[in-house]
Each structure stands twice: as structure tokens, then as C-alpha cells.
Amino acid sequence: MGRNAIIFHGTGGNPDVCWYPWLAGRLSSRGYAVEVPHYPGINVEPIAGFLQKVLDGHSFDEETVLVGHSGGAALLLALLEHLDVTVAQAILVAGYCTRPNSAEEPVLQEIYDWAAIRSHVRDIYFINSREDPYGCDDRQGRAMFERLGGTQIVRDDGHFGDYNQPYERFDLLDRLIP
Known part of the structure; x- marks a missing residue:
């Protein structure tokens, strides 16, 4: 099938903001088939029903690279838990596994099967900031790293x-994805 990458935007986002178009272009130029789907339901619809739309909407195999930002990174936890293949790589940018602030987080599951998540991805990265304005910080990254290994x-x-932090390029991601 060839290498493919799927980039999931964050809560309230869309495929045309931030570094998503830039990264899609970089990966395409290296031979990846890239999808940057628009999911207005990310972190709006409860994950129990929403997850099936995502599973049905894409193909996943051992060469798939998954990138998620914020709510899209939280989505990757549920997605990885329920895949029936082991993907090549997952990168969770500003991800979280518990409520990072007082907002409702319908994208989160009550509990996770961490062993299942780990078994469905060969290489996993957690990229977080110490001063994330939404609480998607290094402590959230550490909590996932401690359960899943990989690289923090x-x-x-x-x-x-x-919305107030233009981020047109993300060179680190370009370097992390082979």
C-alpha cells in the first residue's frame, strides 16, 4: 500500500490551520500519501460513537504514521487502542490522557487499555510544552510516557x-518522521 500519514487537527480546528498543511506538503514530497481529515466532532461528540467514524474513514497498516495535535492527539489514544494492526509511528503533539483543565473532554475514554495501545504502534512520541495554556503540558506527556514508553x-x-499562536512550520515533526 505504501507509506501513508494521517494528521488529526485539534479541538475546534481544521486541516488548514497551524502546521498541518506544511507538514502534509513535506510528507507528500517524500512519497507519503497524506490525509488531513476535517473532523468537527473531535472532542465534541463522545468518543464511544465518534471513534467508529474515524476507524471506518481511514485505512491503517504497518506503514501508517499518525500525527495528532491537542484533541487530535487525545483521539490517537483511543484509535491506537482499537486498531487491529500495528502502525509504524504515532506522534502526539500537546496530547493528554486525563482532563487537562476544567473543560469537558468527550474525546477521552474513562479508562485505557495501555497494553493494547502499546501493541498497536511501533514508535510513539509525546511532544508537550511546560507552559501549555490549556494544561496539555509536560506532566500529561509524562503520564502517557510512563504507561506506554516511547520518547517524550x-x-x-x-x-x-x-488561534493566537501562529505556527506555520514544525521542523521537529519533519525530522521525526522517516
């Missing part, structure tokens, strides 16, 4: 893109 990267870079 801590920066001081806000939310890695937001």
Missing part, C-alpha cells in the same frame, strides 16, 4: 499552534 520531548512552545 519537552519544549517551551505554548500549544504548538493556536
Whole structure:
């Protein structure tokens, strides 16, 4: 099938903001088939029903690279738990596994089967900032890293893109994806 990558935007986001178009272009130029789907239901619809739409909407295999930002990174936890294949790589940018602030987080599951998640991805990265304005910080990254292993990267870079934080490029991601 060839290498493919799927980039999941965050809560209230869309495929045209932040570094998503830039990264899609970089990966396409290296031969990846890239999808940047628009899911307005991310972190709006309860994960129990929403997850099936995502599973049905894409193909996953051992060469798939998954990138998620914020709510899209939280989505990757549920997605990885319920896949029936082991994907090549998952990168969770400003991800979280418990409520990072007082807002409702319908994208989160009550509990996770961490062993299942780990068995469905060969290489996993957690990229968080110490001063994330939404609480998707290095402590959230550490909580996932402690349960799943992989690589934790801590920066001081806000939310890695937001309505008030233009983030047109993300060179680190380009380097992490082979």
C-alpha cells in the first residue's frame, strides 16, 4: 500500500490551520500519501460513537504514521487502542490522557487499555510544552510516557499552534518522521 500519514487537527480546528498543511506538503514530497481529515466532532461528540467514524474513514497498516495535535492527539489514544494492526509511528503533539483543565473532554475514554495501545504502534512520541495554556503540558506527556514508553520531548512552545499562536512550520515533526 505504501507509506501513508494521517494528521488529526485539534479541538475546534481544521486541516488548514497551524502546521498541518506544511507538514502534509513535506510528507507528500517524500512519497507519503497524506490525509488531513476535517473532523468537527473531535472532542465534541463522545468518543464511544465518534471513534467508529474515524476507524471506518481511514485505512491503517504497518506503514501508517499518525500525527495528532491537542484533541487530535487525545483521539490517537483511543484509535491506537482499537486498531487491529500495528502502525509504524504515532506522534502526539500537546496530547493528554486525563482532563487537562476544567473543560469537558468527550474525546477521552474513562479508562485505557495501555497494553493494547502499546501493541498497536511501533514508535510513539509525546511532544508537550511546560507552559501549555490549556494544561496539555509536560506532566500529561509524562503520564502517557510512563504507561506506554516511547520518547517524550519537552519544549517551551505554548500549544504548538493556536488561534493566537501562529505556527506555520514544525521542523521537529519533519525530522521525526522517516
